[in-house]
Amino acid sequence: MSQSEVVTVRLTPEIKAKLDALAQSTQRSKSWLAAEAIALYVEQQSWQIQKIEEAVKIADSPQAKWIASEEVEAWLECWGTEDEKPAPCV
Numbered sequence: 001m002s003q004s005e006v007v008t009v010r011l012t013p014e015i016k017a018k019l020d021a022l023a024q025s026t027q028r029s030k031s032w033l034a035a036e037a038i039a040l041y042v043e044q045q046s047w048q049i050q051k052i053e054e055a056v057k058i059a060d061s062p063q064a065k066w067i068a069s070e071e072v073e074a075w076l077e078c079w080g081t082e083d084e085k086p087a088p089c090v
Contacts (some may be wrong), residue, residue, distance in 0.1 A: 009034065065090040 011019065023030045058064060071088040078084050 004035075007038075 019030050023033055023090045067090055075085055075088050
């Protein structure tokens with residue numbers, strides 16, 4: 001069995017009631033459900049932060065190419081019109 005540590009979490013009465021109901025209907029403990037939810041949240045946030053850091057690194061690199069915001073705005077404004085243009089390129 002893997003080791004675990006105890007963490008105290010404060011919940012609103014509404015969330016606590018939902019957690020109680022979910023634990024009962026799934027026949028899981030509240031602790032198991034909370035640990036599962038926290039694990040999923042941490043994984044999602046870690047993935048998102050990693051992707052943001054990778055994108056910033058690319059954006060900060062000398063090889064980064066940029067399109068002027070005016071070009072992008074003009075392109076977006078033509079969407080759905082008869083004069084719709086292709087996406088701007090560098």
